Amino acid sequence: MPATGRSPGTGRLITGVAWAVLLLGLWLWGHEIAGGLGGSSAPTTGDVAAVGRPRGVPLPPAHDPVEPARPRRVDIPSLGVAAAVVPRGLDARGAIDPPPYAAPRTVGWYGAGTQPGAAGASLLVGHVDTDTDPAVFYGLSAARPGEKVRVTRADGSIAEFTIDDVQVFGRDRFDARKVYGPREGGRAELRLITCGGTFDRATRTYTANVVVSAYLTAVRAPGAGREA
Template identity: 70%
Template sequence: MAWAVLLLGLWLWGRDIADGTGASSAPTTGDIAAVGRPLGVPLPPPHDPITGVAPRRIEIPSIGVAAPVVVRGLDTDGAIESPPFDQPRTVGWYGDGTEPGAKGPALFVGHVDTETRPAVFYGLSATRPGAKIQVIRVDGSVAEFTVDDVQVITRERFDADKAYGSRGRGRAELRLITCGGTYDRSSHSYDANVVVSAYLTGEKSGTRAGS
């Protein structure tokens, strides 16, 4: 995941992620290969952006994710810090970027595995358009998102703007990022990344404060 996170850090330096140019959410082929939006899958209309609030927990019921969120910044190389390796079931949120619910993409990263077992985003590539994501925020409110795009992006022609830029102008969005593709034992790295895009479709006020 490190190479994509580094590119993400460099990209964040060069543009405002909340006002990025829109990238197509339609399935693509080749170096950026969509896992796919099945034809005819209805997606709900976007909800207007709401007041951004820092996340505390993220839940993706369709793949069994229910994980705490920790704030991450940029390291000395300008890359977003991954979650600590001793916390493989934790998701990292780029705290200097967009807060979930506000306009623009809020960025989350998580490990796919460790040397011995699956990690928090092990099943991320199995996510499908239409799946629901709930972000429980520190004030107890819940921002509800719907997945509209899943891509496996290879290293050779990684396009940070397509991966992290807004998919719909004026929307509140999420990006969930982890490793994907083939694991290279010699370099101890994967040759691609899974990037899941979702957009705000609902909100609940303070209903999960005790979660």
């Protein structure tokens, strides 16, 4: 959620600092940590609060990974998200450049990483707000297991992911491996990430990150209404 009591013009600075902290963790993970998790993690105390998987919510089986293709668009019907996806690289500090501030409704994809639908964890990042308005991932914390995320890819196919986990990770103990690493080997997974928690006036950052995890459950072939 946007911080309250901010003076006009401070939002961009706060968001930029927050992204630097978050995405530096990605750089450290990529350079220093090898291998996947080998299983799901859902800590619920301390620096992490987890929505987890509510009882009684059936989840479909995973679809086999498909050939890589760059993402072009992401849709989350339950949240009203319909956004273009643009590739983002690393800046001079080794952190991912977030989506441009001039396009707060755009989602960034870590272009050097996994492409959505391929085996591994693909990373999509978006702003939660600007200095004045909600941004593309403003409602991300309201996502729930069982809901769908659809990624339109450059080959015309649509990779459909099912959300299986929603967590809020405190920045003071942000665990890049838990956030960015694959939950199950051999699956095609997706991470949707934005700022969360509360606004810390002392550091001028948000105190946490919202991380939505999903896995591939269907693929619609290019130009067809059927699943591949």
